[in-house]
Each structure stands twice: as structure tokens, then as C-alpha cells.
Amino acid sequence: MSDFRLEKVHYVPQALEPGVVYASDEYKVAVHLCACGCGSKVPVSLGPAGWTLTERNGRPTIRPSIGSGQLPCRSHYLITEGQVDWAPAMxxxxxxxxxxxxxxxxxxxxxxxxxxxxxxxxxxxxxxxxxxxx
Incomplete structure (x- = not known):
């Protein structure tokens, strides 16, 4: 997966679509399937004590990086205007x-x-x- 779009939701759907960052402003969370394609759900808490999510033309940017060191894939990446920027595995x-x-x-x-x-x-x-x- 190298490309993401943003979908604003109230509740995060149970079945996630690859390449979509689902963001709930009400619950201050964003969830997506891991960019490596392993199929793991990756939640990030949003807000001053968590990650920031910005949008430009429907394309998400999430900061800081997303480190899936607790998942078997150990993926580590940034999402910048919908594009995945890979970082070394954690x-x-x-x-x-x-x-x-x-x-x-x-x-x-x-x-x-x-x-x-x-x-x-x-x-x-x-x-x-x-x-x-x-």
C-alpha cells in the first residue's frame, strides 16, 4: 500500500478498506490497515497527547510516524498527503x-x-x- 485517502466517519467500520484512513473527530481516533499489506488494523489516538491528522484535498497526513513494532510486520512509516514514506523497521x-x-x-x-x-x-x-x- 503506498497511497491513502481520508474518510471522515462517526464510527470506524468493522471491515476496513485498504488505502483508507478512517477518522472520527468525535472519538479522536484514526484507523487504517497497515501500509505493508499484512491486514492488521492500526489505530492512532488523535489530539494533543497523540498523533495529529491533517487533510489536504482528501489526502491525510499523520504525524508523528506510525510504528507498528508490536505487530509481526514491524512496519514503520509516515503518511504525508496520502503517500507512504517508509522508515526503517522498529x-x-x-x-x-x-x-x-x-x-x-x-x-x-x-x-x-x-x-x-x-x-x-x-x-x-x-x-x-x-x-x-x-
Whole structure:
């Protein structure tokens, strides 16, 4: 598989079509069949603590790379405007390091979100925007 198109969905269908990235804005997830053709479903969580998905002319770009180090194929690639850009297969150690990095990024995001949810922080940020400091 070397070419993907984007299909916006509410729910990801049970049967996936090769070459399609199914994206649900409501559930903040994108799912596609592995680009190597092995048939494995590859989900990516979207949002500030996950991957980003952008669209241009119906063609998806997903960042950062998609590493399927936990799958038998061990595929590693980027999807850029619907085109697959292959990267070297991930070793077991690289997969573990990537999973740990993802976990740290999520923890940092939620820790920051909790800190910013305090009423006085929100009030201070509103004041800063109001007076033009931010």
C-alpha cells in the first residue's frame, strides 16, 4: 500500500478498506490497515497527547510516524498527503522506547491540563489575554 485517502466517519467500520484512513473527530481516533499489506488494523489516538491528522484535498497526513513494532510486520512509516514514506523497521528496544515516550507525553499533557484547570490559572490567563500580555 503506498497511497491513502481520508474518510471522515462517526464510527470506524468493522471491515476496513485498504488505502483508507478512517477518522472520527468525535472519538479522536484514526484507523487504517497497515501500509505493508499484512491486514492488521492500526489505530492512532488523535489530539494533543497523540498523533495529529491533517487533510489536504482528501489526502491525510499523520504525524508523528506510525510504528507498528508490536505487530509481526514491524512496519514503520509516515503518511504525508496520502503517500507512504517508509522508515526503517522498529526493533523491540525502539518499540519499548517509543511506547515509554508516548506514555510520558500523555502524562505531561494531562498534568498540564489539570494544572490549567484551576480557576485562578484560568482567571490569570484571561486577564493576560484581556490586557494583551499573551
Amino acid at each position: 526493533s523491540a528496544a525502539q518499540t519499548v522506547a517509543a511506547l515509554k515516550s508516548d506514555h510520558r507525553r500523555r502524562e505531561a499533557h494531562y498534568r498540564e491540563a489539570a494544572r490549567n484547570s484551576r480557576w485562578w490559572v484560568r482567571l490569570w490567563k484571561t486577564f493576560q489575554r484581556w490586557v494583551g500580555l499573551v
